[in-house]
Amino acid sequence: MALLVQKFGGTSVATPERMREIAEQVRFRRLQGDDVVLVVSAMGSETDELLRLASAVADRQPGREMDMLITAGERKATALVCMALHDRGVPAESLTGSQAGFITDTTHQNARILEIRPERVRAAIAEGRVPVVAGSQGVSSDRDVTFLGRGGSDTTAVALAHVLGADACELYTDVSGVFTADPRVVPRARRIERLSYDEMLEMTATGCPKPAMRSVEVARARRVRLHVRSAFTWEPGTWIGEEDPTMEQAIVSAVTHDTSEAKITVPNVPDRPGIAGTLFRRLAELDVNVDMIVQNVSADGVTDISFTVPRGQLGDSTSVAQSLAAEIGAGAVTSDATIARVSLIGAGMKTNPGVAATMFETLGAAGINIEMISTSAIRISCVVREADVVGAVSVLHDAFGLDRAGATVRP
Amino acid sequence: MALLVQKFGGTSVATPERMREIAEQVRFRRLQGDDVVLVVSAMGSETDELLRLASAVADRQPGREMDMLITAGERKATALVCMALHDRGVPAESLTGSQAGFITDTTHQNARILEIRPERVRAAIAEGRVPVVAGSQGVSSDRDVTFLGRGGSDTTAVALAHVLGADACELYTDVSGVFTADPRVVPRARRIERLSYDEMLEMTATGCPKPAMRSVEVARARRVRLHVRSAFTWEPGTWIGEEDPTMEQAIVSAVTHDTSEAKITVPNVPDRPGIAGTLFRRLAELDVNVDMIVQNVSADGVTDISFTVPRGQLGDSTSVAQSLAAEIGAGAVTSDATIARVSLIGAGMKTNPGVAATMFETLGAAGINIEMISTSAIRISCVVREADVVGAVSVLHDAFGLDRAGATVRP
Numbered sequence: 001m002a003l004l005v006q007k008f009g010g011t012s013v014a015t016p017e018r019m020r021e022i023a024e025q026v027r028f029r030r031l032q033g034d035d036v037v038l039v040v041s042a043m044g045s046e047t048d049e050l051l052r053l054a055s056a057v058a059d060r061q062p063g064r065e066m067d068m069l070i071t072a073g074e075r076k077a078t079a080l081v082c083m084a085l086h087d088r089g090v091p092a093e094s095l096t097g098s099q100a101g102f103i104t105d106t107t108h109q110n111a112r113i114l115e116i117r118p119e120r121v122r123a124a125i126a127e128g129r130v131p132v133v134a135g136s137q138g139v140s141s142d143r144d145v146t147f148l149g150r151g152g153s154d155t156t157a158v159a160l161a162h163v164l165g166a167d168a169c170e171l172y173t174d175v176s177g178v179f180t181a182d183p184r185v186v187p188r189a190r191r192i193e194r195l196s197y198d199e200m201l202e203m204t205a206t207g208c209p210k211p212a213m214r215s216v217e218v219a220r221a222r223r224v225r226l227h228v229r230s231a232f233t234w235e236p237g238t239w240i241g242e243e244d245p246t247m248e249q250a251i252v253s254a255v256t257h258d259t260s261e262a263k264i265t266v267p268n269v270p271d272r273p274g275i276a277g278t279l280f281r282r283l284a285e286l287d288v289n290v291d292m293i294v295q296n297v298s299a300d301g302v303t304d305i306s307f308t309v310p311r312g313q314l315g316d317s318t319s320v321a322q323s324l325a326a327e328i329g330a331g332a333v334t335s336d337a338t339i340a341r342v343s344l345i346g347a348g349m350k351t352n353p354g355v356a357a358t359m360f361e362t363l364g365a366a367g368i369n370i371e372m373i374s375t376s377a378i379r380i381s382c383v384v385r386e387a388d389v390v391g392a393v394s395v396l397h398d399a400f401g402l403d404r405a406g407a408t409v410r411p
Numbered sequence: 412m413a414l415l416v417q418k419f420g421g422t423s424v425a426t427p428e429r430m431r432e433i434a435e436q437v438r439f440r441r442l443q444g445d446d447v448v449l450v451v452s453a454m455g456s457e458t459d460e461l462l463r464l465a466s467a468v469a470d471r472q473p474g475r476e477m478d479m480l481i482t483a484g485e486r487k488a489t490a491l492v493c494m495a496l497h498d499r500g501v502p503a504e505s506l507t508g509s510q511a512g513f514i515t516d517t518t519h520q521n522a523r524i525l526e527i528r529p530e531r532v533r534a535a536i537a538e539g540r541v542p543v544v545a546g547s548q549g550v551s552s553d554r555d556v557t558f559l560g561r562g563g564s565d566t567t568a569v570a571l572a573h574v575l576g577a578d579a580c581e582l583y584t585d586v587s588g589v590f591t592a593d594p595r596v597v598p599r600a601r602r603i604e605r606l607s608y609d610e611m612l613e614m615t616a617t618g619c620p621k622p623a624m625r626s627v628e629v630a631r632a633r634r635v636r637l638h639v640r641s642a643f644t645w646e647p648g649t650w651i652g653e654e655d656p657t658m659e660q661a662i663v664s665a666v667t668h669d670t671s672e673a674k675i676t677v678p679n680v681p682d683r684p685g686i687a688g689t690l691f692r693r694l695a696e697l698d699v700n701v702d703m704i705v706q707n708v709s710a711d712g713v714t715d716i717s718f719t720v721p722r723g724q725l726g727d728s729t730s731v732a733q734s735l736a737a738e739i740g741a742g743a744v745t746s747d748a749t750i751a752r753v754s755l756i757g758a759g760m761k762t763n764p765g766v767a768a769t770m771f772e773t774l775g776a777a778g779i780n781i782e783m784i785s786t787s788a789i790r791i792s793c794v795v796r797e798a799d800v801v802g803a804v805s806v807l808h809d810a811f812g813l814d815r816a817g818a819t820v821r822p
Contacts, residue, residue, distance in 0.1 A: 016467035050487070056427035057491045058498035065497070068505045069490035072483040076461070079480035080468045086476070087469035094479045099554065120554075143510065143531075 002167040003125070004029065007039040007135065007157035009210075011174040012231035013077050014044035016084075023084035025234060026130060030090065035125050037164065038132045039157040040081055042073025047150070063108025067137075067147040071097070074134035074153070082132050092130040095120055097137030097146075102156065104138035104146045111138060111146035113155070116163045125164075133160065151212030158215045162222040169224050171211050176230040177237030178208065180402035181255045185393045188403040192253060196243040196347050199253050200226075202379040206343035207258030216240070243347055251348035251355060252400040257393050259340045259386055261291060261308040263372065266321050268302040268331035275328055276305060282320050288313045292341070292374045292381065302330075306372055308383065311337050339371065340389035343381040344396060350377050362399040368392050413578040414536070415440065418450040418546065418568035420621075422585040423642035424488050425455035427495075434495035436645060437541060441501065446536050448575065449543045450568040451492055453484025458561070474519025478548075478558040482508070485545035485564070493543050503541040506531055508557075511542070513549030513567065515557045522549060522557035524566070527574045536575075544571065562623030569626045573633040580635050582622050587641040588648030589619065591813035592666045596804045599814040603664060607654040607758050610664050611637075613790040617754035618669030627651070654758055662759035662766060663811040666804050670751045670797055672702060672719040674783065677732050679713040679742035686739055687716060693731050699724045703752070703785045703792065713741075717783055719794065722748050750782065751800035754792040755807060761788050773810040779803050 006026075013019055022038070029036050041047075050069050054061045078094035085092035101117035124131040135153025140146045148155055154171055161169035178200070181189040195203070197220035204213040211228055219226050219240065229237030269275055276295065283290055293307045309317045314337055321333045342363075349355050359380055363370055368391060372383035384392050397403065417437075424430055433449070440447050453461075461480050465472045489505035496503035512528035535542040546564025551557045559566055565582055572580035588602040589611070606614075608631035615624040622639055630637050630651065640648030680686055687706065694701055704718045720728045725748055732744045753774075760766050770791055774781055779802060783794035795803050808814065 016464065019468050053427065053487075053491060054494055057430050058494035060498055061494050062497050065490040065493040065503075065505055067490075068493075068507075069487055072487045072490075075483045075486075076464075076480055079476040079478075079483075080464060082476040082479075083465055083469035083472050086473050087471055092476075094476055096479075096556070145507070 001033045001035070003035045003037070003164060004168055004170060005037045005039060005157050005161040005164065005166045006170045006172060007153055008041065008081075008172045008231055009153065009174070010041045010044050010047070012172050013040050013081060016080070018231070019081050019084040020087075022081060022231065023088045023090060026085060027088050027090050030130075036130055037121060037125065037160065037166070038081060038130060039135045039153055039160060040074060040077045040132060041135050041153040042070075043077050046073040046076075064144055067108045067111075068145050070147050071134065071137040071145050074137055078132045078134045085130055085132070090130055091128060092132055093124045094132045094134070095124075096134050097156070098139035100131070100133045100160070102138030104140050104148070106140045106142050106144070106146070108144075109147055110149040111140065113138060113148070113159055114141070116159060118160065118163055121160070121164065151214070154212040154215030155218055158218045158222070158224050158226070161224045162218070167225070168227055169219070170227045170229060171215075172229060172231035173210050174230065174232060175210070176233055176235055177228050178203065178240075178254070180253070181393050181397045182257065185257065185390050186255070186397045189397065190403055192238050194239045194241070195253060197240060198243070198378055199345050199347050200240045202343070202345045202376065203254055203256050206341065206345070206379065206381060207256040208254070250346055251352045252344050252346035252402065254345050255393050255396045255400075255402065256343045256345060257340055257389050258343075259389060260311060261339065261341060262311045262314040262335060262337040263306060263308050263339045263383060264314070264317055264321050264333065264335045265304060265306040266325050266330050266333050267304045269305055270328055270330070271301050271303050279305070279321065279324050282324065283309070283317055286313070286316055286320065288317050292372060292383065294372045294374060308339070308341070308372075338386045339383050340386045340392070341381050341383050342389065342392045342396065343379055344400070345379050347378050349380070356380050358399060359396060362395050363392055366391055366395045368395075412444045412446070414446045414448070414575060415579055415581060416448045416450060416568050416572040416575065416577045417581045417583060418564055419452065419492075419583045419642055420564065420585070421452045421455050421458070423583050424451050424492060427491070429642070430492050430495040431498075433492060433642065434499045434501060437496060438499050438501050447541055448532060448536065448571065448577070449492060449541060450546045450564055450571060451485060451488045451543060452546045452564040453481075454488050457484040457487075475555055478519045478522075479556050481558050482545065482548040482556050485548055489543045489545045496541055496543070501541055502539060503543055504535045505543045505545070506535075507545050508548030508567070509550035511544040511571070515549035515551050515559070517551045517553050517555070517557070519555075520558055521560040522551065524549060524559070524570055525552070527570060529571065529574055532571070532575065562625070565623040565626030566629055569629045569633070569635050569637070572635045573629070578636070579638055580630065581638045581640060582626075583640055583642035584621050585641065585643060586621070587644055587646055588639050589614065589651075589665070591664070592804050592808045593668065596668065596801050597666070597808045600808065601814055603649050605650045605652070606664060608651060609654070609789055610756050610758050611651045613754070613756045613787065614665055614667050617752065617756070617790065617792060618667040619665070661757055662763045663755050663757035663813065665756045666807045666811075666813065667754045667756060668751055668800050668804050670800060671722060672750065672752060673722045673725040673746060673748040674717060674719050674750045674794060675725070675728055675732050675744065675746045676715060676717040677736050677741050677744050678715045680716055680736075681739055681741070682712050682714050690716070690732065690735050693735065694720070694728055697724070697727055697731065699728050703783060703794065705783045705785060719750070719752070719783075749797045750794050751797045751803070752792050752794050753800065753803045753807065754790055755811070756790050758789050760791070767791050769810060770807060773806050774803055777802055777806045
């Protein structure tokens, strides 16, 4: 008899039919003897529609009011899912973030969970009812309604699974798990059975859209076992947990890609301490989320610094870089929005040299030029032309045999 | 400097444009030195859409979950109206029913207010912010979200005006006030400037759709001055307050009509004590809302009992009447769903005999047959054929000169 927290995303609760499917699934789970706690997102594209409405009403939208508005979507979904459960004879109880005990800070639109007091969730379970908790919301220490941000329902589910001591947290989505590459780019991409927290984190950081990175961070910190799976096929998906030291690690688990960034280069930077610090401090003050940073080896007392930023922040970031370049006598700043980042992820990389070499050789043989490189213990990322992204992901997926189950253990 | 509670109904907040109009109006009111508290309903037909969604999800809808679902509509509207106010430079703060301090009983879908603790509303006013309160909702003594029922936003506004000691409660709607008759039936119907609580109550009880009867009851009990007016034209509407003994009362203030009821007659009822009691007790046990009851004078030891019920309850009510008729040896029960009720309302009727006679003569001269009559101190109602309703309202409106301002003082 297990306790499961199941999170259903927007597409999984988009229609009355889908809600009835969820109810049927819960009924079966309970017949198998398991206790279930549900966390639900707003229906389909409701959050987007609420944002559109807010833009139509006002040019400026205070965070407090946006949170009051947006969280209405999840509340609706909880009530409707409860009705579907009751209709199947399953006692259920909807709970807002506040009722479920989610206390957050006062950072509207992106609140952080401070504490969870899940007394009502526990009481419902104890009395045989299925708690249906509104995702991505809480109540602040100022007693205001708060929203945890887009993708926050994953975080709600993982945090709740932790405080309840659940056996697993199932994240239901519209795909059947985490794949070796985006199946739209590589049709032969394969669903991964098992990933470590670190691998999943690197994948979400480099372009894998689900689950939300923050929820994986919480899961890793609290050791909550995740199961990413489909609410359309109900087949087993991808398990995410601790690395199993008794098992041989896959050298390469997946190829990810990201085309949302742009590159800025400051050439001929005088090679003296403090300059990079000044640059990235100024960018941080503008809330620019700098991702890759590459600085070449110094030659003749000058060096080039390249970094990537979200495309939407390219203009501001370029201005910052230009004014600093003028102050320090560096060369003319260049920026480029037509790049893509391709990454290899694999926990086994740590102990397998030669993965980087194979990656660079493979891209070279395909005539794809590498513009920037950065690595971590379990990831290698290359910046390439945006036009080359599909080719790059495909040849790497083939080169590391990712379409063959288990083949990645020894490429 | 006055304190005003303003309630905006669904059509008044149906679009972003209308919300911006409300914000502009509030800005002017504050420039005039008044403090304003807003109460808003859900946008346009949102409540109906939520009900449709609930029916699509489940055959049975538990009240607790319906309340969680429906109240999301008002929350959305409060947040959006606040954004519109901020955008006009007016500080504002949305408050759910719970945040505004509405404590209710646990009767879901039709909760009663037990107590209001409006600390956050008062704090917002004191700090110069406009509180925007979600209508028709509260939190129960079980800490569950509750809904006060359709039309409950009027009650929220009136109750809040009472506890805040507001100078008036303005009920904004899509019409410009309360009329001497339904303008769709009588094109010459005129807006009434002033009505007593009792007249307004009799009007809502006999077919005038707005404001909601419960809110008028609360206003009368708590002596809250109401102003029913238009959020489209912003012109002064109808004031509802205590009778002013220094002013001459209008003999007839309005003609109302209602075509939502049906008539049941039990003929030849043995005239002995307790039979009527038994009949209406059984109907009450079925939650049938019996309206008019007429019992003729007994002749030959038997009497006829006629009464009206909502058309949707005609079948059940007829069955109850038939089984009782069989038990007591009464005649064959007849029922009729094609009736209408036409009523004259006027506080001055009390001291002006002859109004009833004029009413019956007028209907008779128009060839309209009267099937049932009932009266109160300030109302006379006649049941007529449904096909005669437009004619009946029109001739009565003319006979009492309701199209001429002030003319009703002496018909």
